[in-house]
Amino acid sequence: MSRLVVVSNRVSIPTGDAKAGGLAVALNDLMERQGGLWFGWSGHTSTGSATTTPALVQHGAVDYATVDLTPEELELYYNNFSNGTLWPLMHSLPEQMNFDRRSLQGYRAVNMRLADVLVPLLRSTDTIWVHDYHLLAMAASLRARNVTCPIGFFLHTPFPSPDMLSSVPEASQFIRDLLSADLLGFQTANDAENFAASAQRIAGAARLAGGGLQLGNRQIRVGAFPVEIDPHDFAEMAEQAHGNAETARLRRSLDGQSLILGVDRMDPTKGLRHRLAGYRRLLETRNQWSRQTTFLQIAAASRQDVDAYQTLRDDLEGSAGAINATLGEADWTPIRLISRGVGRDAIAGFMREARIGLVTPLRDGMNLVAKEYVAAQDPDDPGVLVLSKFAGAARQLGAAILVNPVDPDEIADALDLALRMSRPERQDRWKACWEAIKDASALGWGRSFVSALSRAGTEVPRPARP
Ligand code: ADP
Ligand code: G6P
Numbered sequence: 001m002s003r004l005v006v007v008s009n010r011v012s013i014p015t016g017d018a019k020a021g022g023l024a025v026a027l028n029d030l031m032e033r034q035g036g037l038w039f040g041w042s043g044h045t046s047t048g049s050a051t052t053t054p055a056l057v058q059h060g061a062v063d064y065a066t067v068d069l070t071p072e073e074l075e076l077y078y079n080n081f082s083n084g085t086l087w088p089l090m091h092s093l094p095e096q097m098n099f100d101r102r103s104l105q106g107y108r109a110v111n112m113r114l115a116d117v118l119v120p121l122l123r124s125t126d127t128i129w130v131h132d133y134h135l136l137a138m139a140a141s142l143r144a145r146n147v148t149c150p151i152g153f154f155l156h157t158p159f160p161s162p163d164m165l166s167s168v169p170e171a172s173q174f175i176r177d178l179l180s181a182d183l184l185g186f187q188t189a190n191d192a193e194n195f196a197a198s199a200q201r202i203a204g205a206a207r208l209a210g211g212g213l214q215l216g217n218r219q220i221r222v223g224a225f226p227v228e229i230d231p232h233d234f235a236e237m238a239e240q241a242h243g244n245a246e247t248a249r250l251r252r253s254l255d256g257q258s259l260i261l262g263v264d265r266m267d268p269t270k271g272l273r274h275r276l277a278g279y280r281r282l283l284e285t286r287n288q289w290s291r292q293t294t295f296l297q298i299a300a301a302s303r304q305d306v307d308a309y310q311t312l313r314d315d316l317e318g319s320a321g322a323i324n325a326t327l328g329e330a331d332w333t334p335i336r337l338i339s340r341g342v343g344r345d346a347i348a349g350f351m352r353e354a355r356i357g358l359v360t361p362l363r364d365g366m367n368l369v370a371k372e373y374v375a376a377q378d379p380d381d382p383g384v385l386v387l388s389k390f391a392g393a394a395r396q397l398g399a400a401i402l403v404n405p406v407d408p409d410e411i412a413d414a415l416d417l418a419l420r421m422s423r424p425e426r427q428d429r430w431k432a433c434w435e436a437i438k439d440a441s442a443l444g445w446g447r448s449f450v451s452a453l454s455r456a457g458t459e460v461p462r463p464a465r466p
């Protein structure tokens with residue numbers, strides 16, 4: 001059997017200080033079960049010059065190979081171009097986007113350097129799976145180094161429309177680079193369609209029936225592979241954690257109030273400003289929920305060297321403080337904001353405790369938190385998921401209350417509806433959501449991609465010229 005080589009910026013080594021994030025969670029679950037080589041950034045910066053050999057660690061069936069970045073690489077490739085340019089671009093939020101040519105060059109240089117370090121670790125029979133917006137130039141860099149193994153690429157974020165994409169100089173080069181892969185996977189059919197339309201317009205690729213593309217004599221498959229969680233494992237963890245001391249302390253502190261829970265990285269795409277405004281609107285317009293609800297927002301600080309993330313943190317701390325100061329009482333605090341990551345067990349227990357899971361990104365590739373919240377519920381007395389209609393997960397979880405994440409009134413209405421919802425309706429909605437995720441798994445997601453990759457990359461005859 002071919003060895004699976006996963007290449008991603010963030011590598012989650014079990015003993016390391018794992019960071020919150022959908023990619024790490026999905027790939028961790030997959031790699032633990034599938035085994036293989038996982039290659040990427042160590043999460044650290046080197047003090048000296050760029051190293052050419054990776055650090056190697058083995059855990060179970062997985063070999064981890066990681067490299068440090070220099071401080072300059074971190075700044076140009078990770079902070080500036082990946083997270084200051086590409087992340088907002090992919091989420092169609094151009095007003096949050098910064099661009100400078102030096103960062104673009106730094107980004108390309110890191111993609112090439114990582115390819116240089118990876119190539120000596122590869123075997124000719126490997127299957128290579130590259131992940132996410134940090135590594136848009138990786139497939140092309142590997143091909144330029146004569147790597148002939150099948151290469152797949154999966155984007156964890158949304159993919160923007162061709163017009164939006166063209167707002168970044170040289171975006172067309174990234175499309176051409178991606179077309180060096182044999183299979184391109186996206187979270188939803190809409191993202192796959194946006195990519196195919198860009199490839200046709202920018203690179204002159206021909207569209208094939210079934211969603212593929214043809215460029216010269218190569219066929220490139222393009223498809224939707226929605227990321228999944230391990231719902232039964234998460235449900236079990238939530239049930240156990242609901243009985244532990246940490247959740248019990250939270251429950252006692254609520255003293256009978258309904259818990260509204262948000263769990264996110266503190267990220268400008270997660271709709272946190274609007275979410276707080278929505279809760280504020282609820283309290284201002286429906287006084288009966290004062291003292292009856294507590295909103296716990298766990299927002300793990302993320303990418304703190306990027307300006308937009310620092311500003312967001314200041315804004316949220318300011319708005320949460322203002323809501324507590326103006327609407328709180330001597331014996332009641334409406335919002336609890338925590339800007340640290342919380343252990344996975346605790347998150348699962350808190351989710352089971354919460355009457356409402358409030359998940360309102362402005363846009364999101366998938367959003368695993370939404371699926372985790374569903375999995376965490378007690379089927380007998382489930383809570384209600386309030387979900388942004390612009391999260392990829394909304395395509396599968398249509399039985400949640402779907403909202404427009406920028407409209408505080410709509411969020412307030414949804415919270416009110418959820419707080420008043422009868423138990424039979426909560427059960428019906430929950431059951432429909434659970435049905436949508438219960439048979440899937442992170443391993444199944446990975447296997448479906450890898451099996452599609454094994455069928456991709458076939459040479460086809462060049463179309464006859466008229
Ligand atoms: P993203 O990939 O943009 O961070 P997702 O919702 O897809 O968003 O995935 C986030 C993952 O990280 C989920 O598994 C979630 O449970 C975890 N996570 C998110 N925020 C936190 C937090 N504040 N503390 C601990 N885990 C978190
Ligand atoms: C999202 C991205 C991932 C990233 C994660 C956490 O899920 O799609 O690629 O790893 O956020 O962000 P970070 O910058 O900490 O890796």
